Amino acid sequence: MTVRHGDSLPWNKRDRERKRPGTVVPWEVGVAGPEANPAHSEAKCRAGYGALSRTYRLSSQQIERYRRDGHVFLPQLLPADSIRPYREAIVATADRNSRETRPLEERDTYGKAFLQIFNLWTLDETVRRFVHAARFAQVAARLLGVEGVRLYHDQALFKEPGGGITPWHQDQHYWPLDTDRTITLWMPLVDIEEDMGMMQFASGAHRLGYITNKGISDDSEAFYERFVADQGLDISATRTARAGDASFHAGWALHRAPPNRSSVRREVMTVIYFADGTRITDPVRPEARGDLRAWLQDLPPGAPAATRLNPVVWPAGPDHLGEDSGG
Ligand SMILES: O=C(O)CCC(=O)C(=O)O
Secondary structure, three states: OOOOOOOOOOOOHHHHHOOOOOOOOHHHOOOOOOOOOHHHOHHHHHHHHHHHHOEOOOOHHHHHHHHHHOEEEEOOOOOHHHOHHHHHHHHHHHHHHOOOOOOHHHOOHHHHHOEEEEOHHHOOHHHHHHHOOHHHHHHHHHHHOOOOEEEEEEEEEEEOOOOOOEEEEEHHHHOOEOOOOEEEEEEEOOOEOOOOOOOEEEOOHHHHOOOOOOOOOHHHHHHHHHHHHHHOOOEEOOOOEOOOOEEEEEOOOEEEEOOOOOOOOEEEEEEEEEEOOOEEOOOOOOHHHHHHHHHHOOOOOOOEOOOOOOOEEEOOOHHHOOOEOOO
16 A cells, blocks of 8 residues: 545545645655664664564465465564564654544544554664665565565554454555556564454455556445455455564555454554666556655656665665575
């Protein structure tokens, strides 16, 4: 998912004036330096940094599954014993920057789905290390079958206790990018039990590409619910996850999440990548204009998608090339 637009969504051109509470967008913030948050200093988090630079052992079956289904679940992409400093930094940064103040019952379907805070990597050095991690970016590149990937943006997605469904949708609907080599890493920062809102995917739908002009809403939920049934698509739903497990899904993957019926906040961090070499497309869908501005500095169609907010994260620099480690 990304900056979103449309009648029931916050990030259309209207949203340039009226932003959704609970969001931070990069044109409002600088890109943070290492000193951005001394509370999460390098010393504090050094123990966990090693894991981020080591290679995850991705099997050929996992790659095949991703390409066939449009999504794949990777146990312990970040070993649970390494996650603590990152969870602390992500949660603190997200909570500090969330602007959502309305009680759940006053929000629409989209607003009830989760708190959504963007590009935390620009706000905190520890989060930057997580989002730029070679371990994650290399997996993204291998699943996509490309030499290099750039960062599109990150977002914390916290489904609150009592939070509602995430309606069926396709992320790439919003992205003005001339490639289908796009992918999202979705990682729980806490253990997720069955009633907390794990992701569900309509397997294989990514191969259909763009399906319909529906933003994330009650309308998209109803449309795709019928669509999935009519097409006979299998719904894949991993029931639970440990902190540090992760799924990757394609930009055109069709996905949703059930409500959080538990008393625990479902804290998830996501990172979106695209193939290096991608160019900007004409944002024919109005929804893509917000993304063009937010993540791609309003570059013209045909320009390389490569602003300072889209660094190459794989291949990584020499200090990030770690030895092979267990998955
Ligand atoms: O976390 C959720 O509920 C939805 C996530 C999602 O749609 C995405 O990461 O693309």
